[in-house]
Amino acid sequence: MKIKITPAIRAETKRESMPVNYYIFLAIALFCIGVAGVLTRRNAIIIFMCIELMLNAVNLLLVAFSKMHHLALKATNPNAGIEGQLFVFFIMVVAAAEVSVGLAIIAMMYRNTHSVDVNFLNRLKH
Amino acid sequence: MTKLVYLVPLFPLIGFLINGLFRKNLSKSLTGIIGCSVILASFVVSLLIFFDVKKEGFEPAVISFFDFIHTGKLNIPFAFQVDQLSVLFMLIITGVGFLIHLYSTAYMHGEESQHFARYFSYLNLFVFSMLLLVLGANYVIMFIGWEGVGLCSYLLIGYWFKNIDYDNAARKAFIMNRIGDLGFLIAVFWMSSQFGSVSFGEVFARAPATSTAVLTGITLLLFVGATGKSAQIPLYTWLPDAMAGPTPVSALIHAATMVTAGIYMVARSNILYTLAPVSQTVVAVIGLATAILAATIAIKQNDIKKVLAYSTVSQLGYMFLGLGVGAYTGAVFHVMTHAFFKALLFLGAGSVIHAIHNEQDIRKMGGLKKYLPITHITFLLACFAIAGIPPFSGFFSKDEILTAAYSKNPVYYFIGVAGAMMTAFYMFRLYATTFLGRFRGTEEQEKHLHESPAAITIPLIILAVLAVIGGFVGIPAVFAPNAHALEHFLSPVFADSVKIQEAHEIPASTEWMLMLVSAGLALIAVIYAWSRFSKKPELGEPQGFGKILSNKWYVDELYDAIIIKPVNALAKFLNNVVEKSIIDWAVNGVGRMIQYGSRQIRLLQSGQVGGYVLLMVLGIVILFIIQLVLKK
Numbered sequence: 001m002k003i004k005i006t007p008a009i010r011a012e013t014k015r016e017s018m019p020v021n022y023y024i025f026l027a028i029a030l031f032c033i034g035v036a037g038v039l040t041r042r043n044a045i046i047i048f049m050c051i052e053l054m055l056n057a058v059n060l061l062l063v064a065f066s067k068m069h070h071l072a073l074k075a076t077n078p079n080a081g082i083e084g085q086l087f088v089f090f091i092m093v094v095a096a097a098e099v100s101v102g103l104a105i106i107a108m109m110y111r112n113t114h115s116v117d118v119n120f121l122n123r124l125k126h
Numbered sequence: 127m128t129k130l131v132y133l134v135p136l137f138p139l140i141g142f143l144i145n146g147l148f149r150k151n152l153s154k155s156l157t158g159i160i161g162c163s164v165i166l167a168s169f170v171v172s173l174l175i176f177f178d179v180k181k182e183g184f185e186p187a188v189i190s191f192f193d194f195i196h197t198g199k200l201n202i203p204f205a206f207q208v209d210q211l212s213v214l215f216m217l218i219i220t221g222v223g224f225l226i227h228l229y230s231t232a233y234m235h236g237e238e239s240q241h242f243a244r245y246f247s248y249l250n251l252f253v254f255s256m257l258l259l260v261l262g263a264n265y266v267i268m269f270i271g272w273e274g275v276g277l278c279s280y281l282l283i284g285y286w287f288k289n290i291d292y293d294n295a296a297r298k299a300f301i302m303n304r305i306g307d308l309g310f311l312i313a314v315f316w317m318s319s320q321f322g323s324v325s326f327g328e329v330f331a332r333a334p335a336t337s338t339a340v341l342t343g344i345t346l347l348l349f350v351g352a353t354g355k356s357a358q359i360p361l362y363t364w365l366p367d368a369m370a371g372p373t374p375v376s377a378l379i380h381a382a383t384m385v386t387a388g389i390y391m392v393a394r395s396n397i398l399y400t401l402a403p404v405s406q407t408v409v410a411v412i413g414l415a416t417a418i419l420a421a422t423i424a425i426k427q428n429d430i431k432k433v434l435a436y437s438t439v440s441q442l443g444y445m446f447l448g449l450g451v452g453a454y455t456g457a458v459f460h461v462m463t464h465a466f467f468k469a470l471l472f473l474g475a476g477s478v479i480h481a482i483h484n485e486q487d488i489r490k491m492g493g494l495k496k497y498l499p500i501t502h503i504t505f506l507l508a509c510f511a512i513a514g515i516p517p518f519s520g521f522f523s524k525d526e527i528l529t530a531a532y533s534k535n536p537v538y539y540f541i542g543v544a545g546a547m548m549t550a551f552y553m554f555r556l557y558a559t560t561f562l563g564r565f566r567g568t569e570e571q572e573k574h575l576h577e578s579p580a581a582i583t584i585p586l587i588i589l590a591v592l593a594v595i596g597g598f599v600g601i602p603a604v605f606a607p608n609a610h611a612l613e614h615f616l617s618p619v620f621a622d623s624v625k626i627q628e629a630h631e632i633p634a635s636t637e638w639m640l641m642l643v644s645a646g647l648a649l650i651a652v653i654y655a656w657s658r659f660s661k662k663p664e665l666g667e668p669q670g671f672g673k674i675l676s677n678k679w680y681v682d683e684l685y686d687a688i689i690i691k692p693v694n695a696l697a698k699f700l701n702n703v704v705e706k707s708i709i710d711w712a713v714n715g716v717g718r719m720i721q722y723g724s725r726q727i728r729l730l731q732s733g734q735v736g737g738y739v740l741l742m743v744l745g746i747v748i749l750f751i752i753q754l755v756l757k758k
Contacts, residue, residue: 035743038739038743039739039740039743040736042736118735118736121733121735122733122734
């Protein structure tokens with residue numbers, strides 16, 4: 001397919017990378033969608049998916065900032081901005097652990113009530 | 127011996143504690159023995175102290191026990207002052223008190239043993255408080271005793287508490303006392319701020335250097351306290367109602383001792399009054415007015431105790447007249463003789479009431495002369511004493527006051543003599559209606575009339591002897607120079623006042639004339655009343671002007687309309703509007719609000735997981751806002 005090379009595109013390819021704002025907006029959008037999902041959905045598994053969505057939004061943000069710092073401090077320290085990416089690994093570990101426990105709870109919930117509807121779990125009222 | 131003065135109030139206090147705490151376990155005879163013997167012990171100690179004080183060159187002793195109030199610059203020790211005035215009052219209180227205790231053992235024998243013990247414990251507490259009053263070395267200790275006697279008066283007037291009228295009379299006495307006490311307290315506060323101390327010695331030493339206006343204010347406020355305690359205008363209406371109590375109580379408290387507390391206080395503060403002539407005039411005028419007012423009311427009373435009650439108010443007026451014209455010794459002399467003959471009159475009335483089984487209306491008595499001989503003779507002697515017939519005791523003391531009144535202002539003398547005539551008249555009206563003529567009661571009562579037992583008649587006889595010869599300690603100078611033993615005895619107490627006062631010397635001939643006039647007029651009144659009422663006793667209801675007198679000049683009704691009704695209306699308003707609608711509404715409203723709030727907050731705990739998560743998210747959003755926006 002043929003792409004017309006406009007001056008804007010040429011200017012774009014000359015820069016080093018995308019401005020970090022784009023990543024921030026995307027992360028915020030993903031996070032808000034995740035929050036909205038947690039608050040409104042009734043199916044426990046869908047709520048879990050939305051929680052994962054929130055966590056991944058945070059991961060995205062961390063990686064974007066890490067790249068931003070690296071580009072800014074590349075001259076003095078070739079390993080600048082590596083902390084962000086390290087933290088992403090930790091978050092992924094925690095997310096995995098939390099999902100395993102959560103799914104176990106959902107399995108117990110299904111066994112007791114034959115449903116994964118969180119509105120059934122209002123025994124805390126007493 | 128003076129060092130042992132603390133024993134004098136201590137014995138009655140012990141009697142009060144024993145009779146009060148063990149009243150359910152003590153027998154009546156044991157209660158009577160404890161109650162009377164502690165007063166007798168106090169009397170013996172007082173007598174020994176008296177002999178000490180009587181010696182030449184005795185210096186007033188202030189014996190301090192401990193620091194009662196000690197804050198900053200104000201130091202009020204718990205101290206007793208032993209001097210001539212306090213030892214004289216001690217003798218009167220314990221002596222007459224002992225006789226009345228003895229009398230009470232027979233008079234109250236119809237009571238149950240625990241109420242009998244309650245009576246004696248209250249009587250002992252009263253004697254303790256009264257002794258505290260006269261022994262105190264500063265105004266605060268005096269005030270403790272002052273309040274204590276007011277309390278005991280309330281307890282004893284309302285002794286037969288099951289009768290609501292008696293309870294009301296007791297409350298009336300206490301409340302009117304309290305109104306006077308407010309004046310007393312303000313005076314004490316003023317004194318402590320002005321002089322830095324309330325001890326007699328220091329106050330009297332610093333008084334001459336103080337402005338007359340301040341002294342007038344302090345003395346007038348003290349006198350307000352005295353009007354409450356000693357039943358003067360305007361706070362006298364409680365005393366006739368106080369006759370609801372047992373007769374020995376009326377004799378002790380409302381004749382011989384408590385009502386003389388005001389006289390004692392003014393006599394003790396004599397230097398303050400001498401330095402404030404305006405207050406002295408006020409004291410004299412109010413005393414005189416009270417004397418006349420009460421005498422007019424007594425003329426038309428038909429209850430034997432009410433006549434004596436108004437007579438007491440009237441005689442107290444004379445005592446205040448004496449204080450107001452500077453005759454301090456005369457006033458104290460009259461306190462002493464009045465204690466004798468008024469206690470005798472009340473005890474005699476009690477003996478009569480006891481014999482007729484609680485009938486108190488003199489229109490239903492009469493002719494008791496032959497049934498109650500001892501009571502009759504002693505009552506007659508007391509009537510002569512109070513009428514001021516020489517050589518009985520009342521003549522000497524009343525004459526001393528009237529002579530001093532004449533030298534201050536002849537008008538006082540003439541009005542005083544008019545009052546003395548009225549006194550003689552109503553006393554002999556009482557005597558003749560009660561003891562002479564024919565017995566007007568029922569046949570049943572007549573069969574049971576008998577003389578009272580020894581425990582009643584012996585105090586009557588002793589008091590009668592004192593009422594007859596008691597005047598001889600105060601023989602005035604016109605009869606025999608330097609024979610006024612009481613004046614000589616009390617001179618150190620009043621020396622400062624006597625120095626400042628202008629000495630009005632009356633020529634001896636004038637004094638003889640004054641004496642003859644007053645004694646003569648009194649004798650005429652006696653003879654008139656005796657002859658009129660022994661032949662035709664007043665049996666009907668009073669008519670015309672007599673109705674006003676018998677209704678006490680409608681003073682009680684006046685107080686009711688001016689003071690009591692508005693105060694009650696205010697109280698009702700405060701209760702219904704302020705208390706119920708405003709304060710209760712607010713307090714209950716707080717409770718209602720909390721209940722409402724908790725109901726709403728409980729809805730948070732719905733058990734819905736979604737709800738909980740929503741709250742978490744909201745909390746985080748709020749924290750973000752605070753952190754990023756508000757805390758820039």
